[in-house]
Amino acid sequence: LMPSDGWTLRVLLQARDDPSLLIPASLVWRERGPTLRYLDRRFENPQERLLTGLGQAARLFPPLEASLRTARPEIGHLDTGQAYAFLREAAPLLEQSGFGVLVPQWWKKRHRRLGVRATVSPADSARFSEAGGAMNLDALVHFRWQLALGDQTLAPEEFAHLAALKLPLVQVRGEWVELRPEQIEAAIRFWEKRAAEEEATLRQALQMGLSEEGEIGDLPVVGLEAQGWMRDLLRRLSGGEPLTELHPPTGLVGQLRPYQTRGLSWLSFLHRWGLGACLADDMGLGKTIQAIALFLHDLEEGRADGPVLVVCPTSVVGNWAREIDRFAPSLRVMVHHGSGRASGQEFAAQAGQAHIVISSYALARRDEETLRAVEWAGVVLDEAQKIKNPAAKQTRAIRRLQAGYRVALTGTPVENRLSELWSIMQFLNPGYLGSQESFRARFARPIERYQDPEAAARLRRLVRPLILRRVKADPTIIQDLPDKLETKVYCTLTPEQATLYQAAVEDAMRQVEEAEGMK
Numbered sequence: 001l002m003p004s005d006g007w008t009l010r011v012l013l014q015a016r017d018d019p020s021l022l023i024p025a026s027l028v029w030r031e032r033g034p035t036l037r038y039l040d041r042r043f044e045n046p047q048e049r050l051l052t053g054l055g056q057a058a059r060l061f062p063p064l065e066a067s068l069r070t071a072r073p074e075i076g077h078l079d080t081g082q083a084y085a086f087l088r089e090a091a092p093l094l095e096q097s098g099f100g101v102l103v104p105q106w107w108k109k110r111h112r113r114l115g116v117r118a119t120v121s122p123a124d125s126a127r128f129s130e131a132g133g134a135m136n137l138d139a140l141v142h143f144r145w146q147l148a149l150g151d152q153t154l155a156p157e158e159f160a161h162l163a164a165l166k167l168p169l170v171q172v173r174g175e176w177v178e179l180r181p182e183q184i185e186a187a188i189r190f191w192e193k194r195a196a197e198e199e200a201t202l203r204q205a206l207q208m209g210l211s212e213e214g215e216i217g218d219l220p221v222v223g224l225e226a227q228g229w230m231r232d233l234l235r236r237l238s239g240g241e242p243l244t245e246l247h248p249p250t251g252l253v254g255q256l257r258p259y260q261t262r263g264l265s266w267l268s269f270l271h272r273w274g275l276g277a278c279l280a281d282d283m284g285l286g287k288t289i290q291a292i293a294l295f296l297h298d299l300e301e302g303r304a305d306g307p308v309l310v311v312c313p314t315s316v317v318g319n320w321a322r323e324i325d326r327f328a329p330s331l332r333v334m335v336h337h338g339s340g341r342a343s344g345q346e347f348a349a350q351a352g353q354a355h356i357v358i359s360s361y362a363l364a365r366r367d368e369e370t371l372r373a374v375e376w377a378g379v380v381l382d383e384a385q386k387i388k389n390p391a392a393k394q395t396r397a398i399r400r401l402q403a404g405y406r407v408a409l410t411g412t413p414v415e416n417r418l419s420e421l422w423s424i425m426q427f428l429n430p431g432y433l434g435s436q437e438s439f440r441a442r443f444a445r446p447i448e449r450y451q452d453p454e455a456a457a458r459l460r461r462l463v464r465p466l467i468l469r470r471v472k473a474d475p476t477i478i479q480d481l482p483d484k485l486e487t488k489v490y491c492t493l494t495p496e497q498a499t500l501y502q503a504a505v506e507d508a509m510r511q512v513e514e515a516e517g518m519k
Contacts, residue, residue: 003331007083009064009076011048015041015102018510019206022100025050029072030198044240058097061090083170084178106176114183115222116190117153119144120205122168122228135383136428137203141230145198146425148185148222149177159187186219203431211462231275239464249296255479256293259470263290266468267407268297271378275360276406276428278384278471285477288320288408290329291380294407297330297354299378305404307351308336312382314360321358331355336363343370361386365397377516384408387427388420390436399427412465418459425463 013028015021023038028046035045043049055072058064063082067073078086089099123140147154152172154162162170164182170179209224226234235241246265248256257266263279267290270277281287293309298304312320317337324333334354336342341363342350351357351374364371379401381387387395407427414421422439425432433439443459446452470477493501 007078007080009067009078009083009086011050011067011074011076012100013043013046013053015043019100019293022327025072025074029074034223035414040169046100053099056097057094060093060097061086065321074424079388080167080169080303080415087169102408104176107178112418114147114149114179114187115220117146117148117223117225118208118221119146119208119225119227120200120230122230123199137201137206137432139200139202139203140199140275143198143200145190147190147219149179151175156191163188183219190219190328198252203429204461205230206234206237206463209464210237211458222248236269238461239465246297249293251300252293252327253329254289254327256289257286259477259480260286260290260293262310263468263470264293264297267291267294270466271298271303271405271407274405275466276408276425278408278410278413278424278428278467280410280467282469282471283411285472287411288323288382289327291382291407291409292324295324295331296328304355306375307354307357308378308379309358309362309371309376309401309403310358310382311361311398312358314362316382317358317360333358335359341367343367344373348373361398364401365394368397368400371401375402378407379403380407380409381427382409384410384419384424384427385412385415390419395423395427399430413469418448421463421479425466432466443469469503512518 013023013025013027021039021041021045023036024476027038028036028050034045036046050501051068051073052065054068056067058173059150063086064076067076085288087103091250092100094322121142122146123142147159148163149159149170149172152175154172162179167178168179168181171177190504205224205226208228214226222484236243243262243265245261246268248261248264257478263281267277267279271294279287279290295304295308308502310320314337317335321335322332324331333352334355336347336351336357341347347370357374374431379398381398387398389395408424409425409427413424419436419440420434422433422444426436434442441457447456447459461481472478472481
């Protein structure tokens, strides 16, 4: 199938036992006897076989009938519409019917559909240096849009010329590509509604750059090029460039393990870029001390712009205060808990004198107005799975807290369903995973119900830069851990405890004896 002024469909005879052996029809018609010898092979009745095959093929692709009207059919002539119909519809039918079909290499690359390429660069209002200053997902960046067809970008006037041809196959700078009517209509709507250049948010740029997908005005984003600090950010988030490893803060009493130093560096990196981080290390790997090291690092680097609020389960409020006193005694801690806790202006004044304020999830909802009156430098959630229900009043109250940065600590970012991950990410980076409804349609339903690998891969690319997950069994982690020590401690029961224990055992055994079946 070769384009020139029109399109030519050439006919060949193919050996069934060797598909690479192809005999041009011209050689078949040149042979006068019933046997054709070609490359040390014999073919019986080749002309009859060729005509029979062409007749069958013509029933599947009627334009071939014209070639059958000639005495010795060798080629068929097609216009562009017929050639497109052959490539898109007839070729698969012919192959299913046992015919060999050879199509151009460019047709196999037709997935390169019409789309838009974006060049994203810092906007004048979004000046940033990693050494200082802060960014957030609502910061404006500059987008420049270009239409792209295959690997080629198109100027508006060039696209207008191609669209005017009204052909399904067009040649762009020497390459044939598929151009469907619905794509042309989407491109026209795109240029009518959008300028070639515009400002958008950093959130949109990260969504496109990290997920390697996106859609603008019904057209797919087929490429994104970043410039300036945007290029550096995307490279580091995607793992293309390693993070700078920090030195542990001097005020830390104790020594960070190597993987904990890497965790501190990762938390600090996302904090500087204004991105919320989920530290999802396995239980026992020291998420608390990594967070404390972050507090100290910000203080020593002059980035502590106010108190940090730590929200944790009621049962570990005291433990947080003890851990900070143990590892970072230079930090001033305020515990907001109990019946005598401060409120209103008194709370704001006391919090302003502290480096860290510790409170509980229950009080985050009950004392929401009091907590919202303070401009927090950061909000850290311990056991962040406590906000896994996005509709809960407690979750909504915590999301409304204003903070310079946000950190979630949890060993189980997903316990039962993906909506829990959305809820945590909505706290960390509002809007990054879209609305709850769009997240359910794009990710949760395809992954949970249909195990869609493409949807899972897209979600993984989006959240992987913002979630740090290490487990004890990881070889790079276990080498940093001390040897496991087991100590048996025997606790003697008092007479009263022994009596109660014996009574509980006897009651349980009686229930077992009386039980039937699976009970």
